[in-house]
Amino acid sequence: MASIRSRNQKLFFDFYYQGxxxxxxxxxxxTKLNRSRLEGVLRNIEAQIRLDRFVYSDIFPDSKRCEDFKKYDEQIKLVKESEPEPTEQLLLNIPTFSQFADEWLAxxxxxxxxxxxxNVSMIFERYLIPAFGSYTMDQITRPQIIKYRASIIEPKRKxxxxxxxxxxxxxxxxxxxxILNEAALRFDFPTPFIxxxxxxxxxxxxxxxxxxxxxxxxxxxxxxFRDYYTVRFFTAMRTAEIDGLKWQxxxxxxxxxxxxxxxxDGNVETPKTSASYRSIQLSQPVIEALKRQRKVTxxxxxxFCNANGNPLDHRNVTKRIWYPSLDEMRLKRRRPYQTRHTCATLWLAAGENPEWIAKxxxxxxxxxxxxxxxxxxxxATRQDGSAFDRLIENVNLDAIVESLDE
Structure with missing residues (x-):
């Protein structure tokens, strides 16, 4: 890999050419400034090598290597005489948004x-590449980004x-x-996403x-599905967590x-955050539900799985079980994720320690x-100060005085 290195506090180019x-x-x-300057020259050298436009003797006329690359220099000079010079963007080797997107995603x-x-690949395919794909990375401007964001807020009319x-x-x-920040660092131009x-x-x-x-x-x-929903309502597990729950x-x-x-989406993954790795303490209804479920699976x-041992498809369960059950019971339609919110509010209402609930x-x-x-x-919703009033009323002043006299 090409680089700028130092020997005896003096900088030198280190790169490969023709193997x-x-x-x-x-x-x-x-110095930092000199390194920055030479890195710009090195990027230009690499771009010319890729485009078969690099004449060694033009860049390093006093180098002993000029003789080694003499025949290559002569061949390239002939090509340069017969073909037009590449554009500045091509010479700098700054890719288009579409080209760099493939590299960045990989x-x-x-x-x-x-x-x-x-999800990110879908965003590029559906939104970003159609809007920015043909521009080189350094051509994209801040006003262009802001206008693009405004354009996707409202759907197209038809x-x-x-x-x-x-x-x-x-x-x-x-x-x-x-992707813009990375390209700005890699190709040495100011990022427009400011x-x-x-x-x-x-x-x-x-x-x-x-x-x-x-x-x-x-x-x-x-x-x-009674045990499945008992676990959902009384453990606050996320959908992906209960979908991936194994007996082990x-x-x-x-x-x-x-x-x-x-x-x-059928893929076994790690929990959402580092805090999501945790031990959930089980209430009695959940313990009983899991004991019943163990006899089944x-x-x-x-x-929770089908007869073949494959995990449940939560979208299918929501469509076939969750919403029809709510409708039948005349309960308000809510997303299944509300089971997690329900558990949190029930724990708080029961007076459980907030730190324990968070864990x-x-x-x-x-x-x-x-x-x-x-x-x-x-x-928690009362705002009349009555809880503080009761605290003051319950203070036993006589007991405090007696303890001080002892």
Whole structure:
């Protein structure tokens, strides 16, 4: 790999040409500015080599290597005389957005989860490449980015596409920022993605079930899915976590479930965050549900699976079981993810320690509990100061005085 290196505090070029390693000394001191200058020259050399336009003697006329590459220099000079010079962009070897996207996605794929990689690839294919694909990476401007973001907020007139949410638009802009920042570093141009703040996202409204609604649902849902929904309602597990739950992670002797894997679009993946790796302490209804379930699927890998042992397709379960059950019971339609929100509010209402609840849910702090869930706890919504009044009234002054006199 070509590089600028230092010998005796003097910089030199180190690169390969025609399979031969070339080291060309300069008289420049090893400073940050000089390195930057020579790196620009080196990029130009690499670009000319790729385009078969590199004449060694033109760049290093006093080098001993000139004789080694004399025949190549003569051949290239003849070609250059008969063919036009490449454009400046081509000479600098700055790829188009479409070209660099392939490289950038391939480089990052190894560190992404399969589901995330598919999602980012879809964003490039559907949104970014149609808009920026033909531009070289350094041609994309900040105003162009801002105008593009504004253009995708509203759907095209002749389509039935609904308006994109701010959250989804931010998801589109995130990989755009990533690829532009990387290209700016790699090809030495200022990134155009400067001071473009994410769009404001309204807080998602949660609609937890009341305890009475939970009990009604569990009493009337199809019997073969009663244990599945009992676990969902009373463990606060995410959909991908319960989909990927295996018996090897269920310990009924210690009354706990270990979250070590998830299942997303049929792919086994790691949990969402580092805090998501956790041990969930089980309540009695969950313990009983898992004991019943073990009699059904205990000889298979997955706790909740079909007759072939394959994990449940949560989309199919939602369509066939969840929504029809809500409709039949005349309960308000809610996404299945509301089972997680329901569990959080029930724990809070029961007076469980917020730090314990946060750990159960896979949160690193209690911040979300107090921002999102606490308003569903009756005591937490009272704003008349009566709890503090009762605290003061219950102070036994005589007992305090007696303890001081002892």
């Amino acid at each position: 031969i390693r070339c080291r060309e000394q300069t008289s420049l001191n090893d 480089e990052n794929k190894v560190q992404w989860k399969v589901s995330h990689s598919k 389509t039935k596409q609904s308006k994109l949410s701010n959250d989804w638009i931010n998801h589109v802009m995130t990989p755009l920022r990533g 001071n473009i703040k994410p769009l404001k996202i309204d807080k998602t409204a949660i609609e937890p079930f009341s305890l009475a609604e939970v009990q009604l649902f569990l009493s009337r849902v199809r019997e073969d 992670f269920v310990n009924l002797d210690r009354n706990e479930i270990l979250i070590q894997e998830t299942l997303v 205990g000889n298979k890998d997955y706790v 159960q849910m896979g949160h690193s702090t209690t911040k979300m509990l107090f921002e999102v869930y606490s308003r569903y706890v009756p005591n």
